[in-house]
Every structure is written in structure tokens, then in C-alpha cells.
Amino acid sequence: MASQAAEAGPKKKLVLNAFVEMCSGHQSPGLWRHPEDKSWEFDKIEHWVELAKLLEDAKFHGIFIADVLGGYDVYKKSLEPALVSGAQWPVTEPLAVVPAMAAATKSIGFGVTISTTYEQPYHLARRLSTVDHLTNGRVGWNIVTSYLDSAARNLGREEQPAHDDRYAQAEEYLKVMYKLFNSSWRDDAVQLDRERGVYTAPELVRQINHNGRFFRVPGPHIVHPSPQRTPLLLQAGTSRAGKQFAAQHAEAIFVSAHSPAVVARNIAEVRQIARDSFGRDPTSIKVLALVTPILGATEEEARAKLADYRRYASHEGALALFGGWTGIDLNQYGDDEELRQVESNAVRSTVEGYARFSPHNSKWTKHTVAEHVSIGGNGPVIVGTPAQVADGLETWVREADVDGFNFAYALFPQSFKDIIDLLLPELRRRGLFWDDYAVPGGTYRENFYGVAGQKYPPDNHVAAKYRWRAGVPAAEHQIPE
Amino acid sequence: MASQAAEAGPKKKLVLNAFVEMCSGHQSPGLWRHPEDKSWEFDKIEHWVELAKLLEDAKFHGIFIADVLGGYDVYKKSLEPALVSGAQWPVTEPLAVVPAMAAATKSIGFGVTISTTYEQPYHLARRLSTVDHLTNGRVGWNIVTSYLDSAARNLGREEQPAHDDRYAQAEEYLKVMYKLFNSSWRDDAVQLDRERGVYTAPELVRQINHNGRFFRVPGPHIVHPSPQRTPLLLQAGTSRAGKQFAAQHAEAIFVSAHSPAVVARNIAEVRQIARDSFGRDPTSIKVLALVTPILGATEEEARAKLADYRRYASHEGALALFGGWTGIDLNQYGDDEELRQVESNAVRSTVEGYARFSPHNSKWTKHTVAEHVSIGGNGPVIVGTPAQVADGLETWVREADVDGFNFAYALFPQSFKDIIDLLLPELRRRGLFWDDYAVPGGTYRENFYGVAGQKYPPDNHVAAKYRWRAGVPAAEHQIPE
Numbered sequence: 001m002a003s004q005a006a007e008a009g010p011k012k013k014l015v016l017n018a019f020v021e022m023c024s025g026h027q028s029p030g031l032w033r034h035p036e037d038k039s040w041e042f043d044k045i046e047h048w049v050e051l052a053k054l055l056e057d058a059k060f061h062g063i064f065i066a067d068v069l070g071g072y073d074v075y076k077k078s079l080e081p082a083l084v085s086g087a088q089w090p091v092t093e094p095l096a097v098v099p100a101m102a103a104a105t106k107s108i109g110f111g112v113t114i115s116t117t118y119e120q121p122y123h124l125a126r127r128l129s130t131v132d133h134l135t136n137g138r139v140g141w142n143i144v145t146s147y148l149d150s151a152a153r154n155l156g157r158e159e160q161p162a163h164d165d166r167y168a169q170a171e172e173y174l175k176v177m178y179k180l181f182n183s184s185w186r187d188d189a190v191q192l193d194r195e196r197g198v199y200t201a202p203e204l205v206r207q208i209n210h211n212g213r214f215f216r217v218p219g220p221h222i223v224h225p226s227p228q229r230t231p232l233l234l235q236a237g238t239s240r241a242g243k244q245f246a247a248q249h250a251e252a253i254f255v256s257a258h259s260p261a262v263v264a265r266n267i268a269e270v271r272q273i274a275r276d277s278f279g280r281d282p283t284s285i286k287v288l289a290l291v292t293p294i295l296g297a298t299e300e301e302a303r304a305k306l307a308d309y310r311r312y313a314s315h316e317g318a319l320a321l322f323g324g325w326t327g328i329d330l331n332q333y334g335d336d337e338e339l340r341q342v343e344s345n346a347v348r349s350t351v352e353g354y355a356r357f358s359p360h361n362s363k364w365t366k367h368t369v370a371e372h373v374s375i376g377g378n379g380p381v382i383v384g385t386p387a388q389v390a391d392g393l394e395t396w397v398r399e400a401d402v403d404g405f406n407f408a409y410a411l412f413p414q415s416f417k418d419i420i421d422l423l424l425p426e427l428r429r430r431g432l433f434w435d436d437y438a439v440p441g442g443t444y445r446e447n448f449y450g451v452a453g454q455k456y457p458p459d460n461h462v463a464a465k466y467r468w469r470a471g472v473p474a475a476e477h478q479i480p481e
Numbered sequence: 482m483a484s485q486a487a488e489a490g491p492k493k494k495l496v497l498n499a500f501v502e503m504c505s506g507h508q509s510p511g512l513w514r515h516p517e518d519k520s521w522e523f524d525k526i527e528h529w530v531e532l533a534k535l536l537e538d539a540k541f542h543g544i545f546i547a548d549v550l551g552g553y554d555v556y557k558k559s560l561e562p563a564l565v566s567g568a569q570w571p572v573t574e575p576l577a578v579v580p581a582m583a584a585a586t587k588s589i590g591f592g593v594t595i596s597t598t599y600e601q602p603y604h605l606a607r608r609l610s611t612v613d614h615l616t617n618g619r620v621g622w623n624i625v626t627s628y629l630d631s632a633a634r635n636l637g638r639e640e641q642p643a644h645d646d647r648y649a650q651a652e653e654y655l656k657v658m659y660k661l662f663n664s665s666w667r668d669d670a671v672q673l674d675r676e677r678g679v680y681t682a683p684e685l686v687r688q689i690n691h692n693g694r695f696f697r698v699p700g701p702h703i704v705h706p707s708p709q710r711t712p713l714l715l716q717a718g719t720s721r722a723g724k725q726f727a728a729q730h731a732e733a734i735f736v737s738a739h740s741p742a743v744v745a746r747n748i749a750e751v752r753q754i755a756r757d758s759f760g761r762d763p764t765s766i767k768v769l770a771l772v773t774p775i776l777g778a779t780e781e782e783a784r785a786k787l788a789d790y791r792r793y794a795s796h797e798g799a800l801a802l803f804g805g806w807t808g809i810d811l812n813q814y815g816d817d818e819e820l821r822q823v824e825s826n827a828v829r830s831t832v833e834g835y836a837r838f839s840p841h842n843s844k845w846t847k848h849t850v851a852e853h854v855s856i857g858g859n860g861p862v863i864v865g866t867p868a869q870v871a872d873g874l875e876t877w878v879r880e881a882d883v884d885g886f887n888f889a890y891a892l893f894p895q896s897f898k899d900i901i902d903l904l905l906p907e908l909r910r911r912g913l914f915w916d917d918y919a920v921p922g923g924t925y926r927e928n929f930y931g932v933a934g935q936k937y938p939p940d941n942h943v944a945a946k947y948r949w950r951a952g953v954p955a956a957e958h959q960i961p962e
Contacts, residue, residue, distance in 0.1 A: 032675075044617075084680060096611045099581035127577065131577050197511065197566070199513060201564075202561040223573055
């Protein structure tokens with residue numbers, strides 16, 4: 001099968017994921033109250049199996065599952081607003097549901113958010129390798145370092161580690177994972193040689209003997225090489241430390257901002273660091289933007305849908321989410337207070353960021369912020385006909401250099417059905433989306449790059465040098481430090 | 482539906498589980514070489530989905546999945562014998578595959594082995610509650626404290642903690658789990674009240690504020706009450722600390738020994754401690770014995786099967802497993818050395834235990850031990866016609882007071898097919914096994930006890946007092962210490 005790149009022509013074909021979390025009303029708190037919404041059935045296995053089948057029929061690249069390990073208790077210094085509104089609370093564990101979805105599908109990928117902060121790498125490497133086997137190579141790992149104190153307190157710490165320390169630990173964590181995934185077993189170590197009675201050739205498995213600042217892991221990895229060995233690596237950081245991390249490790253970068261102009265500079269910077277500091281092909285890093293499309297056959301119909309959704313959106317839930325994302329408790333401000341004039345730099349610049357690209361408000365109070373993020377969270381809501389939404393997406397591609405989108409829902413699963421029924425035909429008409437998987441039945445990575453045989457990270461990715469390849473004697477493959 | 486006990490008549494109906502692990506040749510190392518064996522396909526999702534469907538059609542109570550977190554490297558002080566023979570190596574993570582099996586079934590339960598030694602309770606409580614939701618209440622937790630140094634070294638320790646410390650930690654671990662599962666949310670906390678806009682009633686969720694020697698967990702639990710709240714609790718310890726633990730916590734106790742006489746005393750002791758120290762109904766604790774049946778239409782055919790299997794069994798793999806289970810490296814002894822006369826007490830008494838109930842050997846060398854455990858591990862192999870095997874099982878019920886069996890396979894899945902085709906009809910003829918689940922579509926616990934509505938541990942189980950029941954004000958339910 002030819003690569004997608006060779007077939008693509010002048011327009012780059014988009015990578016499209018559904019963006020979900022194992023909670024109700026993920027980026028649109030409160031919409032579980034809408035009569036058509038089923039997001040509150042997230043604890044049922046059929047909910048996920050049906051979603052996976054729906055999206056695979058439509059040829060989505062993957063399902064990107066967000067996660068948090070604690071509650072959003074910054075706003076009002078209380079968990080109560082999140083509890084009442086159901087804003088990302090309760091939240092179940094995302095890796096658990098992937099094998100059920102995998103058993104019902106063949107080609108769609110699964111990007112799962114898991115923190116490097118609270119689980120031993122040996123343990124997580126085993127969980128991920130297991131799921132990579134069970135999905136036949138369709139697992140991706142969205143690497144996060146966690147941002148909620150509420151999670152840290154429950155996992156044996158007083159508060160979360162300092163941001164840059166989290167990244168220092170994450171850097172070492174990734175090294176341990178690369179070693180376990182790639183250096184411990186040779187590609188061809190499992191022989192199943194019935195004549196000689198050799199299940200695994202003992203000279204093709206070795207310890208990794210990692211001795212670092214945070215971790216000491218002798219190995220070997222307890223799981224044999226899985227189809228991708230390293231899961232597809234996804235990352236979302238746009239802080240300074242986050243950019244360095246993404247530029248080295250991420251195969252896909254997930255961005256959320258209300259305007260392409262905001263992310264264009266970040267993306268350009270990450271691509272430059274990737275090329276200059278890490279010798280990577282900057283175009284090989286795919287950037288995916290959060291977007292919540294609201295679609296109608298006419299613009300009027302789409303706008304009516306949005307107005308209907310807004311009747312159910314929870315402002316308290318939105319302020320709870322905003323508090324967790326930014327660390328800012330907007331409850332300290334009065335109902336009419338203009339947030340672009342308060343003392344706090346962080347508040348002023350965050351709200352200014354919203355205001356600059358939002359046409360409709362002269363004054364920005366906490367209620368304006370709540371309305372702004374209560375549907376679609378920190379990303380844009382693009383409302384209109386299929387042509388209008390496709391135009392909006394093309395603007396993001398042109399202005400921000402993104403390669404695809406993580407589509408959030410307002411209503412589950414109706415928003416995805418609207419995308420499938422209305423938007424995808426328009427994107428296909430424009431040559432922006434494929435008709436079928438590049439590699440049906442292939443790994444997440446093969447379909448992500450559109451290249452049959454691309455099961456492992458590209459040769460210029462840091463993981464490549466860790467991989468102990470078939471046929472190479474141990475002495476000729478030193479495990480990188 | 483009436484309780485099973487009421488229908489049982491004079492004979493108690495057996496609880497039957499399949500005993501497996503996510504590795505090849507679980508209790509019968511080397512049998513992956515047999516042309517009919519498929520145990521080496523353990524890394525494929527269809528392998529497990531098909532097993533679950535097969536066993537549910539036959540009305541097995543559950544699938545009991547063993548686990549280890551490291552390799553068997555005591556024998557010859559090396560992992561090599563386990564690598565070559567494939568003896569429980571590699572091993573993938575068991576909880577991952579449960580949702581895939583659950584999506585294809587309705588009534589069968591899943592008992593999953595997970596250690597209390599290496600994962601934060603808040604994290605594991607979340608994983609287990611998630612899977613209890615996704616399985617609609619069909620998860621069981623086989624609580625282990627781990628016994629392999631090779632696991633400890635990879636999980637941030639120099640060696641495993643001392644045995645009794647592991648149990649002290651496990652005791653506290655269970656308390657944290659009970660609090661998270663049962664005390665943090667009231668049964669009816671999730672309201673989904675669309676009129677009032679209340680997803681979860683905030684006054685019905687509270688912190689647990691656990692402050693102990695090993696763990697500090699404020700809570701609340703991040704997952705709402707699942708169908709069973711507490712997974713069905715399984716345990717396998719028969720040490721002194723293990724018995725105390727089992728007598729308090731276990732709803733099912735898993736024993737493995739070559740003779741009913743060996744376990745009869747242990748079982749009697751655990752039941753007595755359960756009654757005297759913990760106020761439990763001793764008959765409510767179900768004891769399940771490891772058995773590997775080898776079945777034929779005639780005794781001759783069954784014996785020929787066993788002889789055939791023995792040709793493939795790996796003695797090196799068996800000695801590796803024996804080393805991990807006992808801590809004894811038999812490689813230090815000569816080929817002809819009589820192990821009942823060596824200096825080590827541990828070796829003498831272990832081998833004497835085998836010899837006392839094994840008819841066929843006058844001399845016990847390391848090779849005799851290897852042959853002895855290379856099929857069926859540490860449990861009995863019962864060979865013969867369905868009537869002979871059923872007689873053997875009845876002997877265990879009569880002499881050791883067991884309530885059921887964990888059936889290990891020699892060949893996967895053929896051994897289970899033999900059990901289904903040959904043994905179960907005989908057991909049913911004798912009134913020893915049900916025709917259908919007591920509660921089709923019910924929870925693991927309801928079917929385990931045979932009582933519709935028994936979703937939670939019985940009222941005289943320690944977990945019961947942790948449960949915050951519907952309708953009870955917070956002030957009237959103090960969280961037990």
C-alpha cells in the first residue's frame with residue numbers, strides 16, 4: 001500500500017481524532033442535562049464499544065482520551081461546583097476501556113492520557129505494552145505530568161512537585177520507558193521454537209540497569225516486544241519545559257487555544273527546537289488542535305443548536321474547570337468586575353487572551369469567562385454549515401500550521417454523528433480527509449503517518465536509537481544512557 | 482430468584498473457576514510445544530474473548546487470573562530457565578483484558594490478581610472501580626502481597642519487604658480501599674437530577690482522611706459507587722499472617738496443595754479464626770482448590786493423554802517455578818541426591834510433603850520434584866474418566882471441606898473443553914454443579930453466593946461497616962478507623 005504522503009497532492013490530509021474523557025460533559029460541563037446527551041453513560045462498556053464502531057466506520061484516526069487523577073477544587077476552594085455540575089467528576093480510568101473498544105474494531109487508534117508523576121515506570125510500561133499487544137498495535141500514550149494538587153495529595157505527596165521538577169522526572173521516566181519498551185528484548189527474541197524447546201532466546205533478553213536520579217530499574221521488561229514497541233507518543237505541553245519535552249518526544253502535539261494566532265508561534269517554536277536541538281524532521285510532528293464544531297444544514301440551524309446547548313451549559317462547572325486549568329479562583333472577583341483590569345497579571349493576560357479573539361464582548365467578567373469556556377472548553381467553537389466549519393478548519397491549518405484536530409463534543413454522541421454526517425463529506429470533497437485508513441488493520445502509528453510498515457517511531461526520533469533490532473548482536477547495540 | 486443454598490439439598494453445589502494467567506503454559510511449563518496448545522497466544526485479544534464465551538456458555542462462575550510482577554530467577558540464580566521454557570515469562574497485565582471479555586459476556590466473573598505492595602491504593606481503587614463499572618459488577622480482586630525479589634527491585638525497592646511487614650501494609654491498604662470503595666460516596670450520591678441541575682449531591686460525597694503508618698489518603702474516591710462497590714475478595718495466603726488476613730477479608734480462599742489432608746487443617750483453622758476473631762459465618766468463606774483434571778472417555782485414554790503431555794513438559798521450567806514459589810534453588814543438589822535427607826529443613830519438609838501423598842516414587846531427587854510440579858504446578862493432577870475425576874473432586878470436598886475448584890489447564894483451551902464436554906455433565910448428574918447462573922446477568926458476588934441481590938459483602942464481613950448506605954445522613958455513618 002502506498003503512503004498517504006505520496007497520494008496527498010497539494011493539500012495535507014488531516015489527522016482527525018475524537019476527544020473524550022471517561023466522565024460526563026467533558027469540555028461542555030452541564031450538557032448531560034440536555035435530553036439528547038448520553039455522556040453520563042460513560043461508565044457503561046457499550047457506550048465506548050458503540051463509539052469506537054461509529055468512529056471507525058467513519059475512518060477517524062483515533063479516539064483521544066483525556067484524564068485527570070483528582071477533582072477540580074480550585075474555584076471556591078471546594079469540589080462542590082464540580083460535583084453539582086458533573087464537571088469532569090467522577091472520572092474513571094481510561095486505559096481500562098481500550099481493550100473492549102479494540103475487540104470490536106480493527107483500525108482505529110486509542111490515545112490514552114497517563115501521568116508520569118504517580119506510577120512506577122516498570123508498572124506503566126507493562127500496562128502499556130499489554131494494551132499494545134491486545135490492540136494489535138493501536139495504542140498511543142498522551143504523556144502528561146499532572147497539574148492538580150488534589151491528585152498529588154491522594155498519591156502520597158503533600159502537593160504536586162514543582163512544574164520543572166515534574167518535567168525533569170518526566171524526562172528520566174521516558175528514558176526508562178524507552179529502555180523497557182525497546183532495549184530489553186531484541187525484536188526477534190521470542191522464537192517459539194518447538195523443536196529445540198526455546199520459547200524466548202535467553203541471549204536476546206537483557207537487563208536495562210537504569211540508575212538515575214528518580215528511578216532505579218534493572219529490568220528486564222516483563223513483556224515481550226509489542227507490535228509498536230513504543231506507543232504512539234502524544235503530548236500537550238506548551239510551557240517552556242513542555243516545549244523542550246514535546247520537541248524531543250512528541251509525535252503528535254495537542255494544542256488548545258481560542259485562536260490560531262495564539263498557537264502559531266508555539267508550534268513554530270516547537271518545530272524549530274525539534275529540528276535544531278533534536279535533529280528531527282519538523283514536519284513529522286503532527287499538531288492537533290482542539291475544536292468543537294457545531295454543525296447545521298444551514299447557519300441558522302447551527303446557531304439555533306448552539307443557543308439550545310447554552311441553555312444547559314453549567315457556568316459553575318466551567319469556572320471549576322477554568323480553576324483547575326489555570327490555578328485561578330475567579331470566585332474572588334465581583335460579578336461585574338472587569339477581569340482585564342484586576343491586579344493579578346495571570347488573570348489579566350489569560351482573559352485578555354480570550355478577549356482578543358472573541359468578537360462579542362466589551363466587558364469580561366467571570367460570567368463572560370464562564371460562558372466562553374462552558375462549551376468547548378479552552379478551544380474554539382466553530383459554528384455553521386459544513387462549508388463554514390470546513391473553512392474555519394482550513395484557517396487553522398493555514399494560520400497555525402496544524403495537521404489535524406481533536407474534535408470535542410457538546411452532546412455525546414450526537415456531536416460526532418453531526419461531524420460524520422455533515423462535516424466529513426465536505427472535508428472529503430475538498431481533499432482534506434481520506435476515504436479509508438491508509439493501512440486497514442494496521443497500527444495506530446502506520447495510520448497516523450499514513451505509511452504502511454511505520455510501526456515504530458521514525459529513525460530520527462529519540463526512541464529509535466533505543467531499539468534493539470532483529471539480527472543485531474547485543475555487543476553492537478549499546479543501550480543509550 | 483431463590484438462593485442457591487435453599488435449592489442445594491444435601492450436597493453443596495460447587496463454585497468452579499478457570500485458573501489462567503496472561504502467559505503461556507501457566508501451571509504446565511513447556512506445554513506450549515504441544516501441537517494442540519494455544520496458550521502462547523495469550524497476547525491476542527481473541528484468545529481471551531473466546532475463552533470467556535466458552536466458559537460462560539458452560540456456566541463457569543469465573544475466570545481466575547493469576548499474576549506475577551517479575552521473573553522466576555531463583556533456580557540457578559538466573560532467569561534463563563524461565564526464558565527458555567516460557568515458564569510464566571513473559572507475563573502481561575491481567576486487569577487490561579477483563580473489559581474485553583466483559584463486553585462479550587453477561588454473567589461470568591473475573592478474579593484478578595493484584596498486589597498491595599507496589600501501587601498506591603488511590604490509584605488501584607480507581608482502576609478496580611472502573612472495571613467493576615465496565616463489567617457491570619463482575620470483578621473480583623485476588624489480593625496478594627507479592628513474593629518475588631525480581632519484582633521488588635524493579636519497583637523502587639532493593640528487595641521485597643519482609644513477609645509480615647507486607648501483611649501489615651496489606652492490612653492498612655485494605656482499610657484505605659474499603660474507605661474509598663464504600664465510605665466516600667453514599668450509595669445514592671449520583672442523582673442526575675436534570676431539573677435541579679444536580680449531577681452528584683455534594684453532601685453525599687466526603688473525604689475519607691485516612692492517616693496511617695503507610696498511607697495518607699484524604700480522598701474522596703474519584704469514582705462513584707460501582708455495582709459491587711467492593712470487588713469480590715479472593716485471597717491465597719496460608720502463612721500465619723496470611724491466615725489472619727484471609728479469615729478477616731477473604732470471601733474466597735484459594736489453596737494449592739497436592740493432597741486434601743494438607744489443606745484440611747489450614748481450612749479448619751481459617752474458618753475458626755473467621756468465626757472467633759472476626760464474627761463471620763465460617764461457611765460463608767468459600768475455599769477453592771487448585772486441580773488439573775486430565776480427562777478421557779476411558780481411564781486408559783486419560784492416562785495416555787497425561788503420558789503425551791509429559792513428553793512436552795519442561796523440567797527446567799518446573800524447577801524455575803518451584804524456586805519462585807519456595808525460594809529454594811534445587812540446582813545446588815546433585816542429580817541423584819535424595820532431597821528428604823539434605824541439610825535444609827525447608828527442602829526436606831517441602832519434598833516430604835510431596836512424597837507423602839505421591840504413590841509412585843521411592844526416591845525424591847530434583848528430577849522427581851520437577852516431574853511432579855511440571856504439570857498442574859503445586860496442585861493435584863486428577864486423571865481418569867469423568868466418574869473417576871468427579872470422585873476425586875468429591876474426596877476433596879469431603880476431606881478438605883473445599884467449596885469448589887480453580888481448574889488449571891494442561892493444554893489451552895483443550896483442557897477446558899474436556900472439562901466442559903466430559904466432567905461438567907457428570908458433576909451435574911451428581912447434583913454438584915448448577916445448570917445455569919443463579920442470577921443471569923448479575924454480579925460476580927451474586928452468582929458466587931448464589932443469592933440475587935447480594936451485590937455487596939455479607940453484613941458480617943468487615944467491609945459492610947464501611948458502606949455508607951442510601952438514606953443514611955453523614956453524621957449517622959462514621960467512617961471506621
